[in-house]
Amino acid sequence: MSGNNIKVVCRFRPQNSLEIREGGVPIVEITDGVAVQLKGREAQDSFAFDKVFGMETEQQEIFEYSIKSIVDDVVAGYNGTVFAYGQTGSGKTFTMMGSDIDDERSKGIIPRIVEQIFQSIMMAPANMEFTVKVSYMEIYMEKVRDLLNPSQDNLPIHEDKAKGVYVKGLLEVYVASTEEVFEVMRRGGNARVVAYTNMNAESSRSHSIVQITITQKNLDTGAAKSGKLYLVDLAGSEKVGKTGASGQTLEEAKKINKSLTALGMVINNLTDGKSSHIPYRDSKLTRILQESLGGNSRTTLIINCSPSSYNEQETIGTLRFGIRAKTIKNKAKVNADLSPAELKALLKKVKSEAVTYQQYITALEGEVIIWRQGGQVPESSWATMEKATKGNLPQVASPQQTTATAFKPLVEDSRPATPALVLEKDEREEFLRRENELMDQIAEKETELANGEKLVETITEELTFLKDQEKNLTAENQAMSTELSDVKLQLQKIEYESKESAINVESLKETNQDLHTELEELKKSLEAVRSAQKVNVDEEKMKRKADKMAEMMAGFDPSGEISEKEKQIRDALYKFDLEKSNGPMTMEDIAQLRQELAESKSMLEAHENLIKTLNEDKEGLETKRSDLETRLTTLEMEYEELLDKTIAEEEEAFNRNTDIAETISELKVKLEHQYAAKKELQHKEIEELKKEVERKNEEYQKLSSAMSDLKRANEDLQSAIASKPSSTGNMSEKEKDLERMRKSMAQQLADFEVMKKALMRDLQNRCEKVVELEISLDETREQYNNALRASNNKAQQKKMAFLERNLEQLTNVQKQLVEQNSSLKKEVALAEPKPKVRSSASSGS
Numbered sequence: 001m002s003g004n005n006i007k008v009v010c011r012f013r014p015q016n017s018l019e020i021r022e023g024g025v026p027i028v029e030i031t032d033g034v035a036v037q038l039k040g041r042e043a044q045d046s047f048a049f050d051k052v053f054g055m056e057t058e059q060q061e062i063f064e065y066s067i068k069s070i071v072d073d074v075v076a077g078y079n080g081t082v083f084a085y086g087q088t089g090s091g092k093t094f095t096m097m098g099s100d101i102d103d104e105r106s107k108g109i110i111p112r113i114v115e116q117i118f119q120s121i122m123m124a125p126a127n128m129e130f131t132v133k134v135s136y137m138e139i140y141m142e143k144v145r146d147l148l149n150p151s152q153d154n155l156p157i158h159e160d161k162a163k164g165v166y167v168k169g170l171l172e173v174y175v176a177s178t179e180e181v182f183e184v185m186r187r188g189g190n191a192r193v194v195a196y197t198n199m200n201a202e203s204s205r206s207h208s209i210v211q212i213t214i215t216q217k218n219l220d221t222g223a224a225k226s227g228k229l230y231l232v233d234l235a236g237s238e239k240v241g242k243t244g245a246s247g248q249t250l251e252e253a254k255k256i257n258k259s260l261t262a263l264g265m266v267i268n269n270l271t272d273g274k275s276s277h278i279p280y281r282d283s284k285l286t287r288i289l290q291e292s293l294g295g296n297s298r299t300t301l302i303i304n305c306s307p308s309s310y311n312e313q314e315t316i317g318t319l320r321f322g323i324r325a326k327t328i329k330n331k332a333k334v335n336a337d338l339s340p341a342e343l344k345a346l347l348k349k350v351k352s353e354a355v356t357y358q359q360y361i362t363a364l365e366g367e368v369i370i371w372r373q374g375g376q377v378p379e380s381s382w383a384t385m386e387k388a389t390k391g392n393l394p395q396v397a398s399p400q401q402t403t404a405t406a407f408k409p410l411v412e413d414s415r416p417a418t419p420a421l422v423l424e425k426d427e428r429e430e431f432l433r434r435e436n437e438l439m440d441q442i443a444e445k446e447t448e449l450a451n452g453e454k455l456v457e458t459i460t461e462e463l464t465f466l467k468d469q470e471k472n473l474t475a476e477n478q479a480m481s482t483e484l485s486d487v488k489l490q491l492q493k494i495e496y497e498s499k500e501s502a503i504n505v506e507s508l509k510e511t512n513q514d515l516h517t518e519l520e521e522l523k524k525s526l527e528a529v530r531s532a533q534k535v536n537v538d539e540e541k542m543k544r545k546a547d548k549m550a551e552m553m554a555g556f557d558p559s560g561e562i563s564e565k566e567k568q569i570r571d572a573l574y575k576f577d578l579e580k581s582n583g584p585m586t587m588e589d590i591a592q593l594r595q596e597l598a599e600s601k602s603m604l605e606a607h608e609n610l611i612k613t614l615n616e617d618k619e620g621l622e623t624k625r626s627d628l629e630t631r632l633t634t635l636e637m638e639y640e641e642l643l644d645k646t647i648a649e650e651e652e653a654f655n656r657n658t659d660i661a662e663t664i665s666e667l668k669v670k671l672e673h674q675y676a677a678k679k680e681l682q683h684k685e686i687e688e689l690k691k692e693v694e695r696k697n698e699e700y701q702k703l704s705s706a707m708s709d710l711k712r713a714n715e716d717l718q719s720a721i722a723s724k725p726s727s728t729g730n731m732s733e734k735e736k737d738l739e740r741m742r743k744s745m746a747q748q749l750a751d752f753e754v755m756k757k758a759l760m761r762d763l764q765n766r767c768e769k770v771v772e773l774e775i776s777l778d779e780t781r782e783q784y785n786n787a788l789r790a791s792n793n794k795a796q797q798k799k800m801a802f803l804e805r806n807l808e809q810l811t812n813v814q815k816q817l818v819e820q821n822s823s824l825k826k827e828v829a830l831a832e833p834k835p836k837v838r839s840s841a842s843s844g845s
């Protein structure tokens with residue numbers, strides 16, 4: 001086993017758009033493919049590496065030079081590691097994975113390594129059996145997450161003698177082809193994207209590690225070898241301040257950078273030549289990659305840099321890191337499991353070595369005894385290892401003094417012992433066992449802590465939400481409290497009012513009860529008074545009726561004016577009879593008389609027609625009068641109904657405890673309404689009746705003038721008859737005519753007599769009705785007055801006063817109607833003398 005330095009290669013990518021936009025220019029100059037000189041503003045340093053790749057270097061070229069040999073080593077049973085180090089965006093992922101693993105040109109070194117591995121396996125001898133396992137993990141915030149089993153996000157790191165350092169519980173997938181490996185890569189890559197989206201973090205802040213383990217077994221000998229290859233894409237190496245670990249606290253930023261810082265420390269301690277302790281355990285990354293740095297591994301570090309002046313500082317840092325790492329020495333060895341034959345030979349060798357050592361020890365012990373006893377051993381007889389190997393040792397010591405346990409083989413390890421203290425083998429194993437336990441506990445505690453943190457976060461969110469809610473609720477509560485106190489006040493007010501109302505209701509009930517009792521008593525007393533007075537009242541009524549009738553009919557003497565006129569007519573007829581016996585009239589006189597008589601006749605006929613029309617008018621008036629009476633009756637009935645209804649409503653209002661004043665005003669409005677409607681109707685009727693009366697007056701005037709004309713004609717006729725002596729011829733004819741005329745006049749007189757009697761009867765009937773109406777009105781008024789007197793309730797009195805007013809108005813209306821009626825009667829009476837005048841006029845002719 002020989003020491004071998006870490007191979008460090010440097011790769012510059014082309015300037016990116018940001019750098020160009022910011023005015024960055026390439027500042028690197030590569031010399032001989034192994035040195036790079038920075039021609040920046042701050043530094044003019046040169047750096048030498050195993051290889052320096054320029055901006056235009058193809059992926060294939062990188063692989064060919066720096067990686068291919070490592071694949072061969074791993075297939076040969078060595079451990080291998082490829083690191084990509086550099087600032088964010090410097091091309092680490094581009095170099096390791098490539099922009100497209102399916103694209104021949106742009107695929108990175110990992111796909112190429114995988115292809116190479118399977119190619120090597122295919123080319124291996126037939127007696128070699130290979131198994132390839134792949135695992136994919138990342139370290140973020142000092143937690144190991146299994147990208148092929150993302151639920152495992154905090155795996156512990158263990159170490160034991162057989163397996164060395166390993167991640168406990170990491171899923172290792174057996175793969176049999178390039179495609180299968182690619183599939184695993186894609187799976188892990190997707191899990192990484194999802195995890196970072198959920199965490200709202202950047203993938204550049206984590207370290208991703210692809211681990212490929214190749215085991216090969218010689219089917220003939222049984223000998224086995226296994227090589228482990230770590231392909232590491234480190235997190236961006238820039239200082240947190242520059243690009244800023246967005247959204248992270250300083251503590252988180254420290255954690256993110258912890259592995260990188262520890263990597264730097266490990267590299268420093270490995271290369272400064274004085275440190276006895278290498279702090280692998282300071283971070284998860286350095287612990288996992290312990291063998292890769294100064295241990296059993298063939299390691300290549302690719303440092304990715306920006307060529308731009310814009311990133312000069314970061315590039316210098318990266319290059320310095322590479323230079324330091326370059327001096328690390330590893331001790332790579334084949335991880336071989338020996339075949340049985342090899343093991344037997346080894347056992348034989350070890351046994352013979354043990355015998356040799358035992359002989360050597362025995363010789364030495366013999367010498368020691370001699371020396372202790374004060375003796376001397378000549379120098380030539382001193383025991384040496386050389387003599388022991390050759391079997392030339394003197395037998396000086398007793399065999400019982402020899403001990404096999406005195407021999408201790410050197411503990412050979414591939415890497416510096418950790419911890420730096422030199423431990424006994426058992427102690428070391430115990431230490432590792434204890435460490436593993438502690439690592440498990442730490443992982444558990446970390447998971448618990450993470451869960452606790454999540455819980456705290458959730459609870460904090462909940463708390464914030466609850467606080468907000470509480471704030472809202474407090475505000476709502478305050479508003480509601482104010483509302484509640486308002487409502488309480490209102491409630492108290494209502495309660496008070498309710499109590500007051502209850503008291504009012506009670507008192508009103510009592511009043512109502514009293515009123516009811518009083519009403520009942522009044523009714524009873526009224527009934528009693530009624531029944532007691534009924535007989536008297538009937539008699540009185542009759543008497544009053546008779547008196548009124550007498551009073552009313554006093555103006556209408558049937559034996560008055562008409563009889564006078566009748567007498568005049570009779571006198572005229574008698575005179576006519578006398579003249580007839582005095583002598584004959586001349587023919588001319590008679591002819592003239594006849595003519596005048598004919599005129600008189602026609603005039604008489606006209607008057608008869610007029611009387612007929614007047615009779616018809618009278619009948620019309622009669623009908624109107626009866627209509628008016630009916631209306632009056634209806635009005636009275638309505639009034640009574642209204643009175644009853646009002647009282648009932650009032651009682652109801654009392655029971656309901658409603659406002660009496662309100663009810664009264666409503667009632668008043670209603671009554672006023674009804675009264676106004678009726679009043680209007682009656683006014684209309686009165687107007688109509690007035691018009692009718694006027695019309696009748698006009699007709700009467702006309703009739704009067706016609707009558708006076710007739711009278712004059714009759715007078716002329718009479719004077720003519722008086723001046724003419726009685727003629728000789730046709731006397732008998734004239735007499736006959738006169739006789740006929742006299743008869744017809746007598747007949748008319750008799751008819752008029754009949755009509756007059758009928759009119760008088762009718763007038764008497766009407767007067768009777770008017771008297772009855774007046775009496776009933778008086779009675780109603782009296783009853784009302786009684787009721788008013790009986791009632792001492794203030795509200796009722798008010799109501800009664802109101803009703804009284806209504807009654808007064810109705811009485812006025814009734815009076816008006818009665819007046820109208822009497823004026824109609826007068827009109828009829830005026831219409832009556834006309835035929836009398838005419839009759840008297842006729843009697844005078």
Ligand SMILES: Nc1ncnc2c1ncn2[C@@H]1O[C@H](COP(=O)(O)OP(=O)(O)OP(=O)(O)O)[C@@H](O)[C@H]1O
Nearest residue numbers: 013014087088089090091092093094099204235236
């Ligand atoms: N050699 C190159 N040639 C062409 N393009 C490159 C090269 N190196 C990197 N790039 C481009 O630069 C961009 C950043 O590269 P990459 O993602 O590999 O950087 P990184 O160092 O892995 O960043 P991070 O630390 O954020 O993961 C990518 O778009 C990539 O395609």
